[in-house]
Amino acid sequence: MKTINELKDEKKAIFSIKNLNLWYGNDQALKNINIDIMEKEVTAIIGPSGCGKSTFIKTLNRMVEMIPIVKTSGEILYHGKNIFDKGFGVEELRTTVGMVFQKPNPFPKSIYENVVYGPKIHGIKDKRKLMEIAEESLKSAALWDEVKDRLNDNAYGLSGGQQQRLCIARCLAIQPDVLLMDEPTSALDPIATHRVEGLIEELKNHYTIVIVTHSMHQAARISDNTAFFLSGDLIEFGKTQAIFSKPRDKRTEDYITGRFG
Amino acid sequence: MECKITKNNELNVENLKKKIKKRIMIDKSAKLVFLLSALFALLVLGILIYRIFTQSIGWLDIQFLTSKLSIFPEKAGIFGAIVGSFLLMVIVAPVTIILGVSTAIYLEEYSSKGRLQTLIKTNISNLAGVPSVIFGLLGLTVFGRLLNLGSSILAGGLTMSLLVLPIVVVASQEAIRAVPGFLRDASYAMGASKWTTISRVVLPVALPGILTGSILALSRAIGETAPLVVLGIPTLILKIPQNIMDDFTALPIQIYYWTLDTVLTAEYANLAAATIVVLLLMLFTLNSIAIIIRNKFQRRY
Numbered sequence: 232m233k234t235i236n237e238l239k240d241e242k243k244a245i246f247s248i249k250n251l252n253l254w255y256g257n258d259q260a261l262k263n264i265n266i267d268i269m270e271k272e273v274t275a276i277i278g279p280s281g282c283g284k285s286t287f288i289k290t291l292n293r294m295v296e297m298i299p300i301v302k303t304s305g306e307i308l309y310h311g312k313n314i315f316d317k318g319f320g321v322e323e324l325r326t327t328v329g330m331v332f333q334k335p336n337p338f339p340k341s342i343y344e345n346v347v348y349g350p351k352i353h354g355i356k357d358k359r360k361l362m363e364i365a366e367e368s369l370k371s372a373a374l375w376d377e378v379k380d381r382l383n384d385n386a387y388g389l390s391g392g393q394q395q396r397l398c399i400a401r402c403l404a405i406q407p408d409v410l411l412m413d414e415p416t417s418a419l420d421p422i423a424t425h426r427v428e429g430l431i432e433e434l435k436n437h438y439t440i441v442i443v444t445h446s447m448h449q450a451a452r453i454s455d456n457t458a459f460f461l462s463g464d465l466i467e468f469g470k471t472q473a474i475f476s477k478p479r480d481k482r483t484e485d486y487i488t489g490r491f492g
Numbered sequence: 493m494e495c496k497i498t499k500n501n502e503l504n505v506e507n508l509k510k511k512i513k514k515r516i517m518i519d520k521s522a523k524l525v526f527l528l529s530a531l532f533a534l535l536v537l538g539i540l541i542y543r544i545f546t547q548s549i550g551w552l553d554i555q556f557l558t559s560k561l562s563i564f565p566e567k568a569g570i571f572g573a574i575v576g577s578f579l580l581m582v583i584v585a586p587v588t589i590i591l592g593v594s595t596a597i598y599l600e601e602y603s604s605k606g607r608l609q610t611l612i613k614t615n616i617s618n619l620a621g622v623p624s625v626i627f628g629l630l631g632l633t634v635f636g637r638l639l640n641l642g643s644s645i646l647a648g649g650l651t652m653s654l655l656v657l658p659i660v661v662v663a664s665q666e667a668i669r670a671v672p673g674f675l676r677d678a679s680y681a682m683g684a685s686k687w688t689t690i691s692r693v694v695l696p697v698a699l700p701g702i703l704t705g706s707i708l709a710l711s712r713a714i715g716e717t718a719p720l721v722v723l724g725i726p727t728l729i730l731k732i733p734q735n736i737m738d739d740f741t742a743l744p745i746q747i748y749y750w751t752l753d754t755v756l757t758a759e760y761a762n763l764a765a766a767t768i769v770v771l772l773l774m775l776f777t778l779n780s781i782a783i784i785i786r787n788k789f790q791r792r793y
Contacts (some may be wrong), residue, residue: 294681296678299605322683323683325680326682326683326684329681329682332678336675336677336679339675342694349682349683352692353683401682
């Protein structure tokens, strides 16, 4: 018989990153990263500016390749398949691995059109079905009550926090398995930040979340696992509680106690 | 520490006062010079418009707009030229917009920064600097002779398209480049392909800029004369063109020939003036539409 804790540890790894290296031209931004992202858990990536945390998260949906000089080596297994393989469709990957960016980036369209953008480009045409998806996604993103009477208004009329939740709703509308969040609250005020954090708490019951954050408090508050990056190296990775109470590495301790970074 | 700034003699109050006075003088005269330069163009335009309007009074009426050409000034009208100019635009608009926007999309979104891209970009800038007479020769060689289109509306339209293509390409490129990268990222991150992203996100946002550039290009094409002269548009056409393979005449051509022939019949000057009024009104309308579009779709992100 296994104990409950052992059973918990048997949660599946949705991403298995093996010996990942990444270069921007000649500058190496990620050095031999090995990490497992567990299903339906929140993994926080912390570290000082320029440590490679944003690069890392953008590698998971291959958005990093938008920069033409990027080269990678190693493997990222997603559900056991290497996302760098030739036969692996990057469009397909991105429909199941959604991303929320640092700065809210809604399209200059109506709130409704923003949410149904994903479903529409993936072939859903039925108006009633689209409306259903829009309502569901906006409800999941805790935005429905605020916008239900003005779905046809331009998204840029919303406040920054609302825009970011709209971007989360837009992401949820394609029903991804994983949500990548690249400092989603860094452009928001404390109240909006609080709301988005509460939303992440809700969402982690249904989605695997990887979140890059500048704020150690945020990592401690919302994540199950934490990875600490420093100049392209993964210094420490483990349960958030353990990392914040008993860091194994001196550099991790220095960073989380605010001695640098 | 001891402060060691010695008083500079040049900076005493009396000296400064003099200098400031001088500077204010220079400032005033500079303003005057620039104002006069600005007024010069305006003055010339004013004279032109005044002369044209006074000369065209009495000649510009419904009969003038709806009659065919004639060698008798009292009976002459520009209906044929209006239809010719209109049909010319029917060719120029779709050809330039489709080719121009496609070229811009390729250059901005698809081509990798390499030799081919540099080559195309340089050539487009070069093309923009080529005199219109030379475009006329190009059109004569390729469309008129090689493709045997003669001096038809089709030949004229294609030649004009070549002439204004660089305007549309450059304007569209700028509009596409101005679409912020974070909008593209949002689309790609949802699994959209390149073309989906371009057609659903980039082009709608860039559309006002593209439209403005296209309309300005069209107004340039309406007013161009030289390429059509080189193509050999006949001097006097009494038939109204029926389709794009017909011979034709256009408004600027008509102005050109009537002005040339004033030595034969003095009233032709009045006909030319009346035609200029019509042409200018068309151009002002087009340009106003461009400005309205630009103002209406100010950046919303």
